[in-house]
Amino acid sequence: MAAARSAPGPTAAAPRRLRARPRLFPAGPGSLPPAHRLFPARTGSSQPTPAALSRPPYSGISGPLGASGCVPGPGVADHPPGGTMSTAIPRTPGRNPAPGALPLLGHTASMLKDPLGFFAALPAHGDLVDIRMGPFKAVVVTTPELIHQVLMDDRTFDKGGPVYERTREVLGDGVVTCPYSEHRRLRRVAQPAFSPARHAAYARIMCEQTARVTDTWSDGREIDILADMTTVAARTGVAAFFAGHLSSPSLAKTPKDLATVSRGVYRRMLLPAPLDRIPTPGKRRYDRSRARLRSTIGGVIAEYRRTGEDHGDLLSMLLATTGEGLTDTELNDAAITFFFGATDTIAITISWALHRISTDRRIEEAFHTEVDTVLDGRTAAGYDDLERLVLTRRIITETLRLYPPIWLFTRKVSTDTELGGHRVPAGTNVVISPYLVHRSGELHPDPERFDPSRWETKGLEPVRRGVLPEILPFGGGARGCMGETFAINEITLALTNIAARWRLLAVDPAAVRPTSGAILGPSGLRLRAAARTPERAGR
Numbered sequence: 001m002a003a004a005r006s007a008p009g010p011t012a013a014a015p016r017r018l019r020a021r022p023r024l025f026p027a028g029p030g031s032l033p034p035a036h037r038l039f040p041a042r043t044g045s046s047q048p049t050p051a052a053l054s055r056p057p058y059s060g061i062s063g064p065l066g067a068s069g070c071v072p073g074p075g076v077a078d079h080p081p082g083g084t085m086s087t088a089i090p091r092t093p094g095r096n097p098a099p100g101a102l103p104l105l106g107h108t109a110s111m112l113k114d115p116l117g118f119f120a121a122l123p124a125h126g127d128l129v130d131i132r133m134g135p136f137k138a139v140v141v142t143t144p145e146l147i148h149q150v151l152m153d154d155r156t157f158d159k160g161g162p163v164y165e166r167t168r169e170v171l172g173d174g175v176v177t178c179p180y181s182e183h184r185r186l187r188r189v190a191q192p193a194f195s196p197a198r199h200a201a202y203a204r205i206m207c208e209q210t211a212r213v214t215d216t217w218s219d220g221r222e223i224d225i226l227a228d229m230t231t232v233a234a235r236t237g238v239a240a241f242f243a244g245h246l247s248s249p250s251l252a253k254t255p256k257d258l259a260t261v262s263r264g265v266y267r268r269m270l271l272p273a274p275l276d277r278i279p280t281p282g283k284r285r286y287d288r289s290r291a292r293l294r295s296t297i298g299g300v301i302a303e304y305r306r307t308g309e310d311h312g313d314l315l316s317m318l319l320a321t322t323g324e325g326l327t328d329t330e331l332n333d334a335a336i337t338f339f340f341g342a343t344d345t346i347a348i349t350i351s352w353a354l355h356r357i358s359t360d361r362r363i364e365e366a367f368h369t370e371v372d373t374v375l376d377g378r379t380a381a382g383y384d385d386l387e388r389l390v391l392t393r394r395i396i397t398e399t400l401r402l403y404p405p406i407w408l409f410t411r412k413v414s415t416d417t418e419l420g421g422h423r424v425p426a427g428t429n430v431v432i433s434p435y436l437v438h439r440s441g442e443l444h445p446d447p448e449r450f451d452p453s454r455w456e457t458k459g460l461e462p463v464r465r466g467v468l469p470e471i472l473p474f475g476g477g478a479r480g481c482m483g484e485t486f487a488i489n490e491i492t493l494a495l496t497n498i499a500a501r502w503r504l505l506a507v508d509p510a511a512v513r514p515t516s517g518a519i520l521g522p523s524g525l526r527l528r529a530a531a532r533t534p535e536r537a538g539r
């Protein structure tokens with residue numbers, strides 16, 4: 001959160017910077033410096049600001065929980081079966097191929113069966129690891145310093161590669177997927193929608209939409225939390241960016257369509273041609289969902305064009321720039337990009353956070369205490385409360401560490417270059433996995449443990465020149481996420497306003513698994529709503 005970043009707390013350490021792109025540690029097992037030297041503690045959004053919030057009950061989450069608590073509930077698996085824990089993997093220097101490639105399929109089988117385990121194990125094979133994802137050859141960058149180099153040089157490491165070639169089928173050439181040559185113009189057009197002045201109004205919409213969904217819950221009812229949070233996020237995105245010009249019937253299929261498309265993008269990325277064109281039931285579902293999402297958005301654009309009204313929202317802003325060169329196709333691509341960006345990622349993060357809260361009684365109690373203290377008798381939080389929801393933000397940061405929704409993204413090298421001393425010719429596909437960085441035992445002691453107290457003296461920090469953050473759930477550099485503040489605000493308010501009225505009880509935590517789609521969602525997540533007090537069930 002930009003506002004919080006500019007207001008360092010009393011215990012914050014000054015950011016440590018990289019010097020002119022040095023090699024931070026000599027290659028070789030055991031040669032890495034301790035994580036805190038590579039990634040020193042920094043000021044950040046999780047920094048407690050008011051002194052009162054650094055005293056109990058808030059500080060209760062640190063010592064005891066950090067030392068012994070915050071472990072997953074019994075049987076909760078962070079990895080799908082066969083997933084590899086990153087802690088014990090020794091790092092190997094240099095550039096090597098990943099083992100286990102099959103003729104024609106390459107590493108497709110491993111990436112379908114256990115994608116997270118496959119990626120988490122790659123640092124054991126080199127700083128750069130060559131893989132084959134179905135039709136695509138790619139090199140996975142496994143060290144933070146080389147990832148930093150890639151992110152900071154968006155001209156050489158341009159948008160492209162397997163993830164974006166498939167994502168373009170859904171999003172067209174919007175600001176997420178477009179090449180360097182188009183990027184600055186498209187980003188500039190949309191930027192005003194994310195100016196600080198707009199966030200208070202967005203927060204009001206976020207609270208209204210959360211209440212609209214949670215008002216339908218009742219004591220003891222089992223909740224499909226991912227579907228409900230997708231509805232909250234989709235309606236919020238629509239209200240914030242398209243002034244609400246989308247009817248509920250058009251949105252009804254959205255949660256399912258987003259899940260189908262996310263799975264489809266990932267699977268299609270791994271299928272060698274011509275297998276990706278065979279009209280299997282899965283491919284037909286993917287095509288249907290993709291078409292429905294685009295036509296849902298197309299309907300809103302048509303409505304705006306018909307009325308010609310300026311609603312003062314993102315779409316009106318984009319329409320107004322048509323004269324400057326946004327074509328009709330670009331307009332559609334932009335609109336679907338923001339709708340897509342603001343829906344699945346947010347819904348998934350809220351769902352994972354609620355899952356982890358529901359499986360750890362001590363975190364849940366501390367979280368409820370913070371919510372009750374900040375709300376002080378009110379049943380819902382608003383924009384002005386955000387700064388004081390310190391533990392809630394730590395929980396979100398830790399959720400984004402363990403479950404970065406965008407766990408994998410790619411680039412295409414535009415001109416011959418060098419990476420970690422290795423020649424990388426133009427046309428090379430480059431893969432970056434935040435998941436791999438976030439589960440590194442070198443950077444995050446006991447990486448599989450859900451432990452919000454890791455973020456007591458630091459927070460989410462942007463990737464910028466000379467500075468490597470500890471986690472990168474929002475990517476970084478010129479192509480870093482445009483919606484980070486929007487997302488953090490929405491997740492914080494949704495979690496708070498749910499907790500103001502409801503406890504969510506885990507139904508079968510052992511059944512919860514990360515899905516292997518383009519976005520890292522939870523499958524098998526079931527929660528039961530329990531009113532925290534009878535009065536709070538109704539409003």
Ligand code: HEM
Pocket residue numbers: 175176177187337338341342343345346349404405406409410472473474475476478479480481482483484486487
């Ligand atoms: C938890 C929520 C979110 C996560 C984890 C997330 C993650 C990311 C990541 C990792 C990237 C960079 C991808 C790359 O470098 O290839 C990105 C880019 C982007 N995100 Fe998000 N995002 C989130 C929410 C949002 C929201 C709410 C919006 C819009 C309202 C949004 C809009 C964008 C856009 C437009 C870009 C492309 C930026 C550019 O290339 O200039 N995101 N996001």
